[in-house]
Amino acid sequence: MDFTPLRITTVKPQRSLTFDLYIFFKEQYLCYAKRGTTLTDDKYQKLKVQKIAKFFITESDEGNYQKFLDDLLAETLANPNVNTEEKVIMVEGAASSAVERMQKNPGSESAYRATENAARSLRDVIKNNPDALKKIFGKKVEKNEDIIKHSLNVCALSVKIAENCRCSDEDMDDLGTAALIHDIAIPQLNKNDLPLFYKPKKLLTNDDKRVYFLHCKDALTLLQDKPYVNKNILELVANHEETLSGSGPNKKKKLTKLEEILSMVDNYDKRIITNKTTPMQTLKDMMIDEIGNYSLEMLNELKKVLQTEGLLQ
Ligand SMILES: [Fe+2]
Ligand SMILES: [Fe+2]
Known part of the structure; x- marks a missing residue:
């Protein structure tokens, strides 16, 4: 399987993931959160501050992730409360x-x-x-x-x-x-x-x-x-x-x-x-x-x- 890096800042808590989120840990890729699940605020904050893990998606999920990101970006940029x-x-x-x-x-x-x-x-x-x-x-x-x-x-x-x-x-x-x-x-x-x-x-x-x-x-x-x-x-x-x-x-x-x-x-x-x-x-x-x-x-x-x-x- 081929993996594509992503930044955790482009994923939000409380939002249903449309792709499997992987981390690279101890020399291997591990599925950290499955598609359809959400990251809790708590978990997300922890992921953001720790610098050890790098995040990835599989190459076959690139399209799903891009759509997720484009929607999230459009919403975030248009939101006056952010x-x-x-x-x-x-x-x-x-x-x-x-x-x-x-x-x-x-x-x-x-x-x-x-x-x-x-x-x-x-x-x-x-x-x-x-x-x-x-x-x-x-x-x-x-x-x-x-x-x-x-x-x-x-x-x-x-x-x-x-x-x-x-x-x-x-x-x-x-x-x-x-x-x-x-x-x-x-x-x-x-x-x-x-x-x-x-x-x-x-x-x-x-x-x-x-x-x-x-x-x-x-x-x-x-x-x-x-x-x-x-x-x-x-x-x-x-x-x-x-x-x-x-x-x-x-x-x-x-x-x-x-x-x-x-x-x-x-x-x-x-x-x-x-x-x-x-x-x-x-x-x-x-x-x-x-x-x-x-x-x-x-x-x-x-x-x-x-x-x-x-x-x-
Ligand atoms: Fe240059
Ligand atoms: Fe340059």
């Missing part, structure tokens, strides 16, 4: 599972559809809840979750900037999905090359860059023969390290507005990871270092969003 924090936790859970699934199984259409839905929910929660972006950025994660967290950050901030730039809904959905999957090929780098993800861009040698930049082409290779991935998304993923000065792996100098947003936001969030600078310092650095790599207009959009969303405090 606070922003809870909404954010659920959407983050959905997006994190989706990205994790794409990393492990990039050729899975169901993982891709889950990613599209998660990107849409993320956009929805940010659009309708003033504090959501700040809450998403404020979350701390464990080191092995860095790339997933980075993908969520880039998705959330890119989509917010695109909204301010009056991009179409369709474009924002494409941007959000592309942002969630833009780095799916990083875990496929050679183990010895993985630390490059944590190395400041300024310190990357030409050899480092050649190796590190492979993740753009690799992601394209993983996705390009999939009929359900549209061209807009493929281009965004392939060009996410490109800049207006042609410093990216594809040496592209003309970027679409969406490509420029994605590359700039990726750069911003990546700096915080690699340089360990505060948001304020990171913005200041970018306003100096990245002139010519992004248009001043776009850098100012970044500044504006960081200010108005309270991300600089």
